[in-house]
Amino acid sequence: MAANMRLEIEAGEFGSNGRLPSEESLAEQYGVSRGTVRNALALLRANGLVTSRRGTRRVVLGTARTQSFQELLSFTAWARSQGEEPGARTIHNRVRPATVAEVEVLQLGAGDEITEVLRVRLLGRVPVMLERTVYPSRIGAAIGGLAPDPLSHTAVLDASGVVFADSEHTIDIVAADPTDAHTLGCAEGTGLLREIRRATDPAGVPLLWSEDRFLPGTVSFTVHNSAAVSSLARRRGRL
Template identity: 30%
Template sequence: MNTPRTPVWKSIAATLEGDIASGHYAPGDKLPTEAALAARFGVNRHTVRRALADLGGRGILRSRRGAGVFVEAPPTDYPIGRRVRFHQNIRAAGRLPEKTVLRLETRPCDAAEARALTLAAGAPVVVYEGLSLAGRVPIAQFRSLFPEHRVPGMRQTLDQVTSVTEALQRNGIPDYVRAETRVTAVRADATQALHLRLREGDPLIRTTSVNREPDGPPIEYGITWFAGDRVTLTVSHD
């Protein structure tokens, strides 16, 4: 009796799944191109595409149009409470926290920023924008604004460290608390999709928040766009 042969695409899928399980490709890593995989396995690209589709259907891989195929990462738990600390949250989830700075400048605040930070219209603010990563996977794009006159050394400090908590401590603010958080569902625009390795129109969770000194005025107004399938936001009532 002849033993049925395993379809080649299933063998390729099993091999790639083994590579991922062995850590050869970590969560967030980009796989080689279809052409490179076809050359590796000695097959045509259609066969590779079927193997990748199988892994994608089982939640192991995610294809991002124009960017490639990536190893999927489980959602990161991200608590939001009275004290929200990015590096602490990510480490608690067992991931390595990182930030990539996209913009750091001082400019006049707009009307919404002035209201949030209780500033006069046009008062100077330090704008800090970047990407938040967990284990090399971008999970959010953020924009934080700090009133220059309340934290006069913030821009210079953020040139040296990426942690907001550490930067505030270096400027004489040892503690701060979350005054409010608003959560909204939005869609990724083209730039956000590029930064977060998503497709334009993919779901994002936008949080708008104000942090203040425990008994003082607001010191940070922040907007964060989380990749909707990479975080689980947990609101605590501490």
């Protein structure tokens, strides 16, 4: 697999701000074709690791450290990757009919049921986030009959053969409501950093909708994009 080239570049083989060898010489060096080299480099470029420009060799960008898809979906996986101990306290876990908005966003039928989970998330012993997740009932069933506080629902779903493929993250500010204030220990009205996530399976079927509210100062988000390909949008107003 030629995409292992990534590791060598990440290992600083060419230094920060250094120039990569030409595609042709990389191809020779790895014993693959130029097309394969280009595929590998396209990945690095999308992740903001190298530049790309006709006429000159690629340059290593010092910046850009993106996270795996898994870490972006699972608070537990993310916390561990940051060297923190993840925790969870379930406030409720119930099955109820989907609201109109939920029917829309999860592509359900009218009257379908969903599983709603509300949890406080901790780093160490400190609450940092309130997480409200909504699963279609066919997904929710997998986590419905679990022990009260399994750390990672995402891991459970993975093990059940549920495959996450695409996700969309929306980030804005929301004022803490009484529930937020009580569970996170902040004043009502405090501005919380909100991350709304929608994840779908490889066929484009919605698997999950969630709204996470982080205490200020506990988290920040970084996105890389280039003139060639962008995955970021800024929108007017609240969601």
